Amino acid sequence: MTQLPVPPYYAVIFTSTLATASEEYLSMASKMEKGAATISGFLGMRSARDANGFGITVSYWQTQEAIAEWKANADHLVAQKMGRSKWYEHFEIHITRVEKSYAFGKS
Amino acid sequence: MTQLPVPPYYAVIFTSTLATASEEYLSMASKMEKGAATISGFLGMRSARDANGFGITVSYWQTQEAIAEWKANADHLVAQKMGRSKWYEHFEIHITRVEKSYAFGKS
Numbered sequence: 001m002t003q004l005p006v007p008p009y010y011a012v013i014f015t016s017t018l019a020t021a022s023e024e025y026l027s028m029a030s031k032m033e034k035g036a037a038t039i040s041g042f043l044g045m046r047s048a049r050d051a052n053g054f055g056i057t058v059s060y061w062q063t064q065e066a067i068a069e070w071k072a073n074a075d076h077l078v079a080q081k082m083g084r085s086k087w088y089e090h091f092e093i094h095i096t097r098v099e100k101s102y103a104f105g106k107s
Numbered sequence: 108m109t110q111l112p113v114p115p116y117y118a119v120i121f122t123s124t125l126a127t128a129s130e131e132y133l134s135m136a137s138k139m140e141k142g143a144a145t146i147s148g149f150l151g152m153r154s155a156r157d158a159n160g161f162g163i164t165v166s167y168w169q170t171q172e173a174i175a176e177w178k179a180n181a182d183h184l185v186a187q188k189m190g191r192s193k194w195y196e197h198f199e200i201h202i203t204r205v206e207k208s209y210a211f212g213k214s
Contacts (some may be wrong), residue, residue, distance in 0.1 A: 001199070004199065005212055011118075011203050013120065015153050015155075015165070019154060019213070040167060046122050046161075046163060048155040048156055048161050048163045049124075049155055049159045050155045050156055050157065051158070051190060054153075054155050055155050055162040056154075056155045056165060057154060058120055058122070058163060058165075058201075061198040064206075083212060083213050086167075088211065088213075089212070089213055090210070090211065090212040090213065091138055091210065091211050091212075092108070092111065092208065092209070092210045092211075093164075093208060093209055093210075094118055094205050094207075094208045095205070095206050095208065096118050096203035096204060096205045096206060097170075097203060097204045097206055098201050098202070098203045099202050099203060100201075100202040101199065101200060101201045101202065101206055102199070102200055103197070103198065103199045103200075104195065104197065104198050104199075105163055105195055105196070105197040105198075106126070106195075106197065
């Protein structure tokens, strides 16, 4: 995020291992990022995946209600179902409350 | 983590962009993971870095005191200094309290 919000806010940590990394998956992941951004209270999302298919995505939210709204989003529900049945070998979700944050940058 | 702890516990989200990915950096990163694991209250650590040098590391802790102990660890202080002066172009740290967590796995 270019500027960090003032705590408290919320972070959802999604760690996952892909079973298959298809074009379909990448397209859905991109669609999900755009979809999350339409929810009021969405603050940002960062994602990293290594060459072995292990990835971490963190999304930031102003309130728990915004997280609940995104969880219940129709397109997201379809993606969740596809994720379980097809794309992910394993995943973990941590819903967290940000107590403190800081940033460092050379640029 | 093979088995998720019962909340509340804590997660530190470290997102970073590497300026240079040297052997020295990789060696220090590995040393830090081993060092964190020696702290009482350390629950686990997961890390993913993509081909562009953007990475996310999440460490999990039983208490905030354990996080503070790791932050003040002598080897870790050296690594923090090197990180700022040399390795990282940019980083963000979020200290969070885990409210809820769940896992899904096919294996």
